[in-house]
Amino acid sequence: MLPSILSSPSSSSTSLLPFNYFTLYSPSSSLTNLPSLTYKTTIKKSTHNHSTRVQAMIEKETPVTQRPYTFLRESDEGGAEGSSSNANSVRARFEKMIREVQDSVCTALEEVDGGGKFKEDVWSRPGGGGGISRVLQDGNVFEKAGVNVSVVYGVMPPEAYRAARPVDNGNVKPGPIPFFAAGVSSVLHPKNPFAPTVHFNYRYFETDAPNDAPGAPRQWWFGGGTDLTPAYIFEEDVKHFHSVQKGACDKFDASFYPRFKKWCDDYFYIKHRGERRGLGGIFFDDLNDYDQEMLLSFSTECANSVIPAYIPIVEKRKDTPFTDEHKAWQQLRRGRYVEFNLVYDRGTTFGLKTGGRIESILVSLPLTARWEYDHQPVEGSEEWKLLDACINPKEWLH
Amino acid sequence: MLPSILSSPSSSSTSLLPFNYFTLYSPSSSLTNLPSLTYKTTIKKSTHNHSTRVQAMIEKETPVTQRPYTFLRESDEGGAEGSSSNANSVRARFEKMIREVQDSVCTALEEVDGGGKFKEDVWSRPGGGGGISRVLQDGNVFEKAGVNVSVVYGVMPPEAYRAARPVDNGNVKPGPIPFFAAGVSSVLHPKNPFAPTVHFNYRYFETDAPNDAPGAPRQWWFGGGTDLTPAYIFEEDVKHFHSVQKGACDKFDASFYPRFKKWCDDYFYIKHRGERRGLGGIFFDDLNDYDQEMLLSFSTECANSVIPAYIPIVEKRKDTPFTDEHKAWQQLRRGRYVEFNLVYDRGTTFGLKTGGRIESILVSLPLTARWEYDHQPVEGSEEWKLLDACINPKEWLH
Numbered sequence: 122m123l124p125s126i127l128s129s130p131s132s133s134s135t136s137l138l139p140f141n142y143f144t145l146y147s148p149s150s151s152l153t154n155l156p157s158l159t160y161k162t163t164i165k166k167s168t169h170n171h172s173t174r175v176q177a178m179i180e181k182e183t184p185v186t187q188r189p190y191t192f193l194r195e196s197d198e199g200g201a202e203g204s205s206s207n208a209n210s211v212r213a214r215f216e217k218m219i220r221e222v223q224d225s226v227c228t229a230l231e232e233v234d235g236g237g238k239f240k241e242d243v244w245s246r247p248g249g250g251g252g253i254s255r256v257l258q259d260g261n262v263f264e265k266a267g268v269n270v271s272v273v274y275g276v277m278p279p280e281a282y283r284a285a286r287p288v289d290n291g292n293v294k295p296g297p298i299p300f301f302a303a304g305v306s307s308v309l310h311p312k313n314p315f316a317p318t319v320h321f322n323y324r325y326f327e328t329d330a331p332n333d334a335p336g337a338p339r340q341w342w343f344g345g346g347t348d349l350t351p352a353y354i355f356e357e358d359v360k361h362f363h364s365v366q367k368g369a370c371d372k373f374d375a376s377f378y379p380r381f382k383k384w385c386d387d388y389f390y391i392k393h394r395g396e397r398r399g400l401g402g403i404f405f406d407d408l409n410d411y412d413q414e415m416l417l418s419f420s421t422e423c424a425n426s427v428i429p430a431y432i433p434i435v436e437k438r439k440d441t442p443f444t445d446e447h448k449a450w451q452q453l454r455r456g457r458y459v460e461f462n463l464v465y466d467r468g469t470t471f472g473l474k475t476g477g478r479i480e481s482i483l484v485s486l487p488l489t490a491r492w493e494y495d496h497q498p499v500e501g502s503e504e505w506k507l508l509d510a511c512i513n514p515k516e517w518l519h
Numbered sequence: 520m521l522p523s524i525l526s527s528p529s530s531s532s533t534s535l536l537p538f539n540y541f542t543l544y545s546p547s548s549s550l551t552n553l554p555s556l557t558y559k560t561t562i563k564k565s566t567h568n569h570s571t572r573v574q575a576m577i578e579k580e581t582p583v584t585q586r587p588y589t590f591l592r593e594s595d596e597g598g599a600e601g602s603s604s605n606a607n608s609v610r611a612r613f614e615k616m617i618r619e620v621q622d623s624v625c626t627a628l629e630e631v632d633g634g635g636k637f638k639e640d641v642w643s644r645p646g647g648g649g650g651i652s653r654v655l656q657d658g659n660v661f662e663k664a665g666v667n668v669s670v671v672y673g674v675m676p677p678e679a680y681r682a683a684r685p686v687d688n689g690n691v692k693p694g695p696i697p698f699f700a701a702g703v704s705s706v707l708h709p710k711n712p713f714a715p716t717v718h719f720n721y722r723y724f725e726t727d728a729p730n731d732a733p734g735a736p737r738q739w740w741f742g743g744g745t746d747l748t749p750a751y752i753f754e755e756d757v758k759h760f761h762s763v764q765k766g767a768c769d770k771f772d773a774s775f776y777p778r779f780k781k782w783c784d785d786y787f788y789i790k791h792r793g794e795r796r797g798l799g800g801i802f803f804d805d806l807n808d809y810d811q812e813m814l815l816s817f818s819t820e821c822a823n824s825v826i827p828a829y830i831p832i833v834e835k836r837k838d839t840p841f842t843d844e845h846k847a848w849q850q851l852r853r854g855r856y857v858e859f860n861l862v863y864d865r866g867t868t869f870g871l872k873t874g875g876r877i878e879s880i881l882v883s884l885p886l887t888a889r890w891e892y893d894h895q896p897v898e899g900s901e902e903w904k905l906l907d908a909c910i911n912p913k914e915w916l917h
Contacts, residue, residue, distance in 0.1 A: 242893075256892040267892070393871040393880075452887070459888075463861040464871060473791040473862060482791075483858075486890040489850070490857075493886065494654040494663070495640075495878045 182244035182251065182478065191216060192272035192303075194249030211341070211417055212301060215325040218417075219270045219305035220253075222323075222424045226268050226307060227255055229428050233435055234260040239268070244478075250274045254481050258488065262316070262439045267484035268307040275300055299329040304345075305424060308485040309431070314451035316438040317351035317358065318399070318458065319431045320485070322468075323424045325417075343416045344406035347427055348385055350399030350458065352451040354507050356517075358434045359400050363517040365430035366403045366423075373419045374411075381405045386514040391461050396511040398461040450504050452491035459490050580642035580649065580876065589614060590670035590701075592647035609739070609815055610699060613723040616815075617668045617703035618651075620721075620822045624705065625653055625666050627826050631833055634659040637666070642876075648672045652879050656886065660714070660837045665882035666705040673698055697727040702743075703822060704866075706883040707829070712849035714836040715749035715756065716797070716856065717829045718883070720866075721822045723815075741814045742804035745825055746783055748797030748856060750849040752905050754915075756832045757798050761915040763828035764801045764821075771817045772809070779803045784912040789859050794909040796859040848902050850889035857888050 197212055207213060227239050237260020245251030252271030257263055276297045304324030311318070323345035349362045363382070370377035385404035389397050403423070408416055462469050462485055472482040498504035595610055605611060625637050635658020643649030650669030655661055674695045702722030709716070721743035747760045761780070768775035783802035787795050801821070806814055860867050860883055870880040896902035 240892075258892055265890075265892070393877055456884075459857060460861060463858060464868075470862075479791055480893045483890060484892050486854075488891065489887060489889050491887050492663075492881060492884040494638075494656055494665070494882050 182246055185243050185245050185251070188243050188253060189245060189251065192245060192249070192251040194274065197249070197301075211325065211413060212303065212327065214417060215420075216270075216272055216303050218421050218424065219303060219323065222305050222427070223253065223255065223268050223270045225425075226427060227257075229432055230257060230263065230266055230268075230309065233432060233439070234262045234266075236261040237263055237266075239266075246274070248274060252481070254484065256484055262311055262313070262435065264310045264312045265484070265488040266307075266309045268305070269481060269484070270303075270305045271481075272303045273301070275302070301327045301329065306485075307427075309435075310455070310487045311435055311439060313439050313441060314352045314443050314447040315355070315441040316435045317349050318455075318487075319347065319349055319427070321345070321347040321424070321427050323420045325420070340409070341413065342407050342409040343420050344408065345420055345423060346381065346385055346388075346402060346404030347423060347430065348389060348399060348402035348404065349431075350454070352454045352507065353447070353503055354400070354510060355434075355438070358437070359517050362400075362402065362430050362434065365426050367518055369419075369422045369426040370403065372422060373415060377405075377419075378403065389461060391457060391465065393464070394457065394460070396457070396508065397514060398457050398511070400510055400517075401514060449491065449493075450498075452489060453493060453496060454507075455487040455490040456492045459486055462486060580644055583641050583643050583649070586639075586641050586651060587643060587649065590643065590647070590649040592672065595647070595699075609723065609811060610701065610725065612815060613818070614668075614670055614701050616819050616822065617701060617721065620703050620825070621651065621653065621666050621668045623823075624825060625655075627830055628655060628661065628664055628666075628707065631830060631837070632658040632660045632664075635661055635664075637664075644672070646672060650879070652882065654882055660709055660711070660833065662708045662710045663882070663884075663886040664705075664707045666703070667879060667882070668701075668703045669879075670701045671699070673700070699725045699727065704883075705825075707833075708853070708885045709833055709837060711837050711839060712750045712841050712845040713753070713839040714833045715747050716853075716885075717745065717747055717825070719743070719745040719822070719825050721818045723818070738807070739811065740805050740807040741818050742806065743818060743821060744779065744783055744786075744800060744802030745821065745828065746787060746797060746800035746802065747829075748852070750852045750905065751845070751901050752798070752908060753832075753836070756835070757915050760798075760800065760828050760832065763824050765916055767817075767820045767824040768801065770820060771813060775803075775817075776801065787859060789855060789863065791862070792855065792858070794855070794906065795912060796855050796909070798908055798915075799912060847889065847891075848896075850887060851891060851894060852905070853885040853888040854890045857884055860884060 191213070193213060193216060197207055197210065231238060234257065237257040239255040239257045242254040242256075243251070250272045252269060254269045255267070257266040260266070276299050302324065304322060306322040306324075308320045309318060323343075325341070325343055327341045347366060349359065351358070366382070367378040370381065381403035382401060384406075385401040386397055388404045389399060389401065391398055411419075464470075466485075469482055469485070473479075498508055589611070591611060591614060595605055595608065629636060632655065635655040637653040637655045640652040640654075641649070648670045650667060652667045653665070655664040658664070674697050700722065702720060704720040704722075706718045707716060721741075723739070723741055725739045745764060747757065749756070764780070765776040768779060779801035780799060782804075783799040784795055786802045787797065787799065789796055809817075862868075864883075867880055867883065871877075896906055
């Protein structure tokens with residue numbers, strides 16, 4: 122049996138594997154590797170006698186020049202391309218799906234942007250796994266757009282469990298657990314304050330049986346979501362966005378949309394503000410209490426719904442005239458985005474703690490953000506309406 | 520005897536009472552009070568069934584229109600102004616000192632700014648304590664300047680200890696402890712990218728003897744520091760700044776400057792970047808292993824050194840011509856400031872967790888900040904030199 126801490130708590134909103142972990146996470150193996158990753162300069166690292174850093178038990182990544190056919194280990198892909206039944210494994214099909222989604226989303230975004238091009242960084246690890254980071258920065262339409270995929274073979278240290286689990290199981294002292302994870306993750310920040318930010322992330326996770334426990338069961342689960350963060354509410358946009366999410370959910374289970382809509386409102390909660398970062402969408406995690414094939418199809422459907430959910434909105438709003446005041450309000454909401462991601466987002470805080478590739482983790486932050494002391498929108502204003510909807514989540518579809 | 524968790528660990532760099540706690544901290548008593556503080560509008564709060572919030576055991580503050588003569592409880596000040604020997608207590612003299620420092624620093628800053636004026640918010644609590652927040656925003660010279668004092672009578676919940684202490688004493692389960700705290704805290708962000716940000720914070724802390732332990736010893740300690748965060752290095756500026764700090768230290772103990780300079784470099788460390796947020800200064804905490812009067816004088820000397828350490832630098836740099844590239848680099852360094860404060864600063868993270876007054880806690884954030892994907896300064900450039908000094912702290916005085 123696996124330690125109980127690894128059982129999938131389907132009835133709770135907690136996440137064993139933190140949100141975003143897979144895709145925005147490309148860790149180095151130790152503190153001493155960080156400078157050479159972060160700055161390709163000759164700055165030498167001082168010896169820092171601070172408290173011991175949690176060691177990420179994943180190999181250091183190596184930049185590569187060509188995208189490999191797959192990031193799976195040979196034992197997973199079964200040798201030559203597609204020659205084995207392993208090519209039909211959930212791992213293999215999930216990787217194929219997220220890489221196709223990365224391609225199609227990037228193509229659609231470059232088309233909308235009409236100028237900006239994605240810059241690509243590819244890396245791999247000697248023992249298997251790797252990733253592709255794509256970032257479009259300072260385009261015509263997008264301030265910053267990141268679309269990442271990654272595949273990770275790793276060992277979760279006990280410290281990682283504690284960071285990943287909001288509930289503290291003080292008595293459980295688990296050992297390291299090998300795992301496989303793959304996911305696509307993306308945050309798109311447009312320039313125009315009337316064009317909303319969108320975030321999506323779909324991921325698949327498996328724990329491997331420990332070496333000393335042959336035949337022990339493998340655990341697997343799916344997580345993900347797509348959520349909208351506008352600075353101003355256009356009700357038709359929000360309804361369109363949520364109805365596409367609901368359409369994807371309803372193809373699989375009528376309970377999914379209401380359940381995952383609420384989960385999304387609960388997850389993206391900035392506690393110290395008493396407000397959500399945006400107007401939600403869907404979010405789910407630790408899903409394994411359905412048929413595995415069904416959940417693979419469901420994740421695929423959700424990921425493929427990002428383009429029809431978002432692109433029409435950004436097309437409609439990207440050229441709307443705006444004032445400095447509209448821009449300043451957007452920047453204040455970007456500040457909230459930063460607060461959520463740095464203080465609460467489990468993937469970000471986990472990645473920072475375990476020595477992840479900082480630039481991949483923090484690509485989710487906006488290009489620019491703003492904090493004004495004690496800013497209070499005028500009651501009844503458009504800014505006030507957005508804030509009200511972030512404090513009191515609404516049902517957009519009736 | 521007090522619980523061992525309250526003993527002052529003079530040999531370690533950990534802080535029982537978190538940095539900034541006193542002065543940027545003006546908590547409300549429960550989650551439901553937050554919206555009325557944050558937004559003076561009629562937005563009603565939804566019932567949020569999230570995980571239980573840590574209750575701050577300090578009364579809710581009430582805005583007041585006039586600054587009181589003192590925020591001390593009557594039993595502390597001894598009735599009429601100065602009529603009792605309590606007026607000579609360390610509590611009373613520390614409060615007097617920090618309020619004088621707030622006045623003199625704000626006057627000096629308005630003079631340098633030549634246009635911007637501080638906006639003042641005063642609050643008090645029925646059972647004693649209160650504070651004065653002063654913020655100058657979007658002035659001629661300063662983008663955002665906050666200078667806060669506060670006096671807190673509170674009870675520290677066990678959760679607060681855990682947030683406040685980096686070292687986890689898993690076995691110790693302390694009960695709530697009444698405490699007194701007072702401090703001045705300030706962050707000054709100028710507009711010109713050649714004019715550095717400065718932060719200072721001086722604080723005094725006492726635990727009260729538990730009611731059921733008459734005669735139990737009181738614990739007290741001092742903490743604080745002043746540190747400089749430029750976007751560009753002018754060696755003469757950094758040397759001037761450090762030499763004023765050293766001068767203040769040397770009046771009391773020759774070991775202070777080297778010890779507190781290193782403590783500062785260690786504390787303002789952005790672990791996930793492997794770099795400090797700036798070029799340091801001095802930092803100390805939990806200081807009680809010297810004569811109490813001596814430490815009161817030392818804190819006063821340090822707080823009074825802020826103006827001579829900083830004002831000449833900002834006077835010299837406030838009108839230096841700069842390019843968009845200089846400004847963008849300053850904004851990237853502001854992003855690092857945000858990362859440190861939201862992810863690592865114990866006062867900020869503690870304040871957010873316990874339901875503090877958000878606007879007072881987050882006044883330390885810059886007005887604007889920036890995150891570029893994978894930004895790497897050119898080797899040997901001025902930006903590179905700053906980064907190098909943040910990665911490898913230097914001895915500025917030889």
